[in-house]
Amino acid sequence: MSLDLMPNRYRAGESDLPRRESDLIARRDQVLGASYRLQYRRPVHFVRGEGMWLYDPDGRPYLDFYNNVPSLGHCHPEVNAAMAEQAGRISANTRYLEPKLVDYAERLVDTFPDVLDRVVFTCTGSESNDLALRVARFASGNEGVIVSTYAYHGTSAATAAVSPNLGDAVKLSPFVRMVSLPGPAGVPESQAADFFEAQIRSAIVDLNRRGIGVAALLIDSIFSSDGVWVDPPGFIASGVSAVREAGGLVIADEVQPGFGRTGAHMWGFERHDIVPDLVTLGKPMGNGFPIGAVVGRRAPMEQFGATSRYSNTFAGNTVGIATADAVLTILQRDQIPQKALAMGQRLRAGLEKIALQPCGVRGIRNAGLFFGVDMGLEGAPSADRRAMALDVVNALRDDGVLVSTTGANEDSLKVRPPLVCQAEHVDLFLASMERALLKVTG
Secondary structure, eight states: OOOOSSSSBOOTTSSOOOHHHHHHHHHHHHHSOTTOOOBSSSOOOOSEEEBTEEEOTTOOEEEESSOOSSTTOBTOHHHHHHHHHHHTTOOOOTTSOOHHHHHHHHHHHTTSOTTEEEEEEESSHHHHHHHHHHHHHHHHSOOEEEEETTOOOOSSHHHHTTOGGGOTTSOOOTTEEEEOOTTTTTOOGGGHHHHHHHHHHHHHHHHHHTTOOEEEEEEOTTOTTTTOOOOSTTTTHHHHHHHHHTTOEEEEEOTTTTTTTTSSOSSGGGGGTOOOSEEEEOGGGGTTSSOEEEEEEHHHHHHHHHHOOOOOTTTTOHHHHHHHHHHHHHHHHTTHHHHHHHHHHHHHHHHHHHHTSSSSEEEEEEETTEEEEEESOTTOOHHHHHHHHHHHHHHHHHTTEEOEEESTTSOEEEEOOOTTOOHHHHHHHHHHHHHHHHHHHO
């Protein structure tokens, strides 16, 4: 039996809600498509955001430890000013000469290794991954794509077909092969690289035997949807080499780990000491404004572009570029990645202290300010671990703190606050976490 696609969601009848919210839910149900879900058992209703905080109609603040989309915090005044100023002058597309487009493109590729020197803009991470797959298939002449067993890479038809995270009802492409990760498989770190390489080579053999070939290895370098399996650094490198030997390209999906999220590096793939062929960007790039990109090596990008058209009216529009430029300026000027690293260390130390108690914190993994926190006692049934994780998430929500779950069993807390998180916010979260655990475990 497959798991609920969004276990941490509202279900009618599970909780009493104020009339204002229940009436709004009823109106949603009458007009919005059935694919929409509301998060938390008691849905939250926000009317304003500022920095690390979201506010409901009654002015109650909620500490946001879940949203990586506003990477610099909600409604960052400098980012908003850049967006508004450009919108007040002109919003044009990439078919016209625009100095800011080129200025930003130059600044962006300067944050990557030298061989990644070409960029094409998109509107979303899904579009970025969709385009990267097209480039990889064109450049390699193959169709096969290798992903991790619980990967999520987008919502377009092409990216949904390589996203096992979306559940059994969303059919994977017959050209997709899934590989297990050493962490969830219980493989010791000393054997992680060999295990991953063996998985990759087995997938390559099968794709080649069926005449499909390998177009790409598509990975999120911190494997966030698989449960945030980040260690040991470098364990993916030999698998990457195997894909290149087989004629495939390596696509690093940096929508979640990128733009300083891991703290020590600007890009998550750097943590593994690899250089991909294509890198896909999205959500945090514009602090919530819909802009994304594919950054890549010159050869495959030019090979694709010479014969294939990619015309996207809103991709690289001047408002999006101005917004993204402001985000990059603040990240670099204010040393945001370095601060995220320090806050990640503080948060980890606090969680490890909590885990010393018999509270049900089974494991802690992180890279910078992206955490997976396993819930439930060792040896407990998977259903019990999952139930505990969901109970903790909702206890935190009731206490005014937002997180969610991740992993194949959804028994790991996904903790990824905006990168402007400060020590006071970390301490507030840790205090709330202790209260939530006490409430859930008694």
